[in-house]
Amino acid sequence: MFTEKIELKDLDKMDAEYRDLLGRVLTIQADCEIGGPHLYVETMLPAAPSKLDQLIVARTAAEEIDHFRKVARVAGDMGVDVSFVLSQPNEKRFVDSFRGLITTWEGHAVFGFLIDRVGRYQLEEFYDCSYLPLQRILPDAVTCRCSGFCRTLSPRNWAISNTVTTKR
């Protein structure tokens, strides 16, 4: 089993296969991070059933874009440009779940509850990964900020909801 820890400065010493695989993993992760907002922002931001729900959609999208930015930086530092995924059509996304368009609030809730959760588990697989620059961005990208249903049910959002409700 490979147990070494690799910094950016050590990357040139690694096999081409390692560098290629790492670049592919980062590219797919960047695509998944930006793929979420591309699925629902255009349709769900104006269609969210309340001002609070609109705020949650906007915040979730902002967090995903920030995750994209962090992954893109790790990739860019090793010479892999992932900027093309910013404007990639949904049908060309690497992962099937991001190839459609979410057009209903219920669909948005299911996406948040299931797909975002799977994304979290996928990132948790990298916690003890060999590439330390990737490992270092994980705490920000893994924090449970599932969109939709899961988010609406979280105590943090009950607190936000109560704050918003009392300010109306």
Ligand SMILES: [Fe+2]
């Ligand atoms: Fe994310």
